[in-house]
Amino acid sequence: MPTPIYLDYAATTPVDARVIQCMVAHMSVDGDFGNPASRSHAFGWQAEEAVEAARVQIAEAINADPREIIWTSGATESDNLALKGAAFGASRRHLITSSIEHKAILDCCGFLQQQGFEVTYLPPDAWGRTSSEQVREALRDDTLMVSIMHVNNELGTVNDLRSIGEVCRANGVLFHTDAAQGFGKLPVDVEAMCIDLLSLSAHKIYGPKGIGALYVRRSQGLQLAPQMHGGGHEMGMRSGTLPAQQIVGLGAAAELMIEHMDAERAHLAELRQRFLSHLGQIPDSVVHTHPEDHIPGIVNVGIAGVDGETLLLALSGLAVSSGSACTSASVEPSHVLRGLGIADDLAHASLRFSFGRFTVAADVDAAGQQLATIVGRLRGS
Numbered sequence: 001m002p003t004p005i006y007l008d009y010a011a012t013t014p015v016d017a018r019v020i021q022c023m024v025a026h027m028s029v030d031g032d033f034g035n036p037a038s039r040s041h042a043f044g045w046q047a048e049e050a051v052e053a054a055r056v057q058i059a060e061a062i063n064a065d066p067r068e069i070i071w072t073s074g075a076t077e078s079d080n081l082a083l084k085g086a087a088f089g090a091s092r093r094h095l096i097t098s099s100i101e102h103k104a105i106l107d108c109c110g111f112l113q114q115q116g117f118e119v120t121y122l123p124p125d126a127w128g129r130t131s132s133e134q135v136r137e138a139l140r141d142d143t144l145m146v147s148i149m150h151v152n153n154e155l156g157t158v159n160d161l162r163s164i165g166e167v168c169r170a171n172g173v174l175f176h177t178d179a180a181q182g183f184g185k186l187p188v189d190v191e192a193m194c195i196d197l198l199s200l201s202a203h204k205i206y207g208p209k210g211i212g213a214l215y216v217r218r219s220q221g222l223q224l225a226p227q228m229h230g231g232g233h234e235m236g237m238r239s240g241t242l243p244a245q246q247i248v249g250l251g252a253a254a255e256l257m258i259e260h261m262d263a264e265r266a267h268l269a270e271l272r273q274r275f276l277s278h279l280g281q282i283p284d285s286v287v288h289t290h291p292e293d294h295i296p297g298i299v300n301v302g303i304a305g306v307d308g309e310t311l312l313l314a315l316s317g318l319a320v321s322s323g324s325a326c327t328s329a330s331v332e333p334s335h336v337l338r339g340l341g342i343a344d345d346l347a348h349a350s351l352r353f354s355f356g357r358f359t360v361a362a363d364v365d366a367a368g369q370q371l372a373t374i375v376g377r378l379r380g381s
């Protein structure tokens with residue numbers, strides 16, 4: 001069987017060759033392979049210099065100070081450190097999030113509830129947005145933190161972080177955002193948006209898997225309870241030898257994203273239009289992604305009146321994500337589509353197409369044509 005066309009950039013991206021080149025220089029015996037924590041020789045100093053240069057790259061990308069960037073293994077760990085790290089030791093017991101966050105947030109919240117915290121899960125609007133008014137109404141005297149994602153990973157719908165951040169700031173509540181899908185694709189400014197904590201990941205932006213960062217605002221005097229104990233790295237918030245090659249990979253990937261943000265967005269917007277015109281040929285296809293508040297690389301579409309499982313099986317030529325999630329017991333509609341109030345049948349027959357740096361028009365055309373053909377066949381027309 002031929003290799004399917006990769007249209008799942010929201011799940012992960014290939015590593016850009018320029019990023020790999022930077023990483024390779026920090027691994028082998030003739031490169032800067034040292035431990036950044038080694039203080040007594042040049043191998044350590046050089047590795048530390050590379051790590052600190054990457055810290056500046058990430059900080060500049062979000063208008064932060066380099067001392068506010070903590071390296072982690074990815075957005076999942078960043079989310080865990082942000083939520084649990086802030087909650088443990090705090091006297092306030094209430095958190096606010098949305099019901100369609102990534103599992104890294106929802107499962108952390110569930111865990112915190114077991115530990116005696118209370119969590120409000122805000123229902124999104126029909127497109128997956130959470131409003132600052134909803135946040136304001138949910139605030140309590142004992143609210144510690146609000147965590148609302150930047151861009152939803154299944155929908156591509158974007159939240160207005162600035163208005164939510166302003167409500168949090170005005171009420172003395174911490175604001176965390178999971179920006180794994182938005183970072184590098186949309187401008188992020190932690191000052192202008194009143195963000196106190198921000199999670200990001202390298203493998204969604206053409207960097208390597210297994211590295212991410214958490215922005216932690218200094219002026220809030222936040223000392224997160226470490227979730228990883230060890231040598232006291234990263235200002236005591238996250239121990240473990242810094243993976244210098246991963247870190248320089250993240251730094252380089254971020255810089256490329258920022259440098260080419262406008263051109264890349266234009267490229268993806270063109271592909272999106274092209275794909276939408278294919279969808280226009282498929283009756284009863286419903287786009288779940290917000291028509292304006294979106295990143296152009298993600299289109300989530302439901303095909304009414306077809307069986308989801310059959311559809312996905314027939315689409316073997318396309319690497320896309322489905323609107324179903326396999327749990328240990330059964331196939332459930334995704335919590336995100338359910339959270340939008342979409343009926344189970346349509347959720348099962350929903351697909352996330354996500355485009356990226358290496359997607360070309362021919363890929364999108366092939367996807368549109370295959371989808372139209374298969375849906376036609378399944379509907380018996």
Ligand SMILES: *Cc1c(COP(=O)(O)O)cnc(C)c1O
Nearest residue numbers: 074075076102153178180181201
């Ligand atoms: C991918 C993703 C994560 C998880 O990131 P990892 O680096 O794979 O742990 C968390 N949140 C969102 C919104 C994501 O898209």
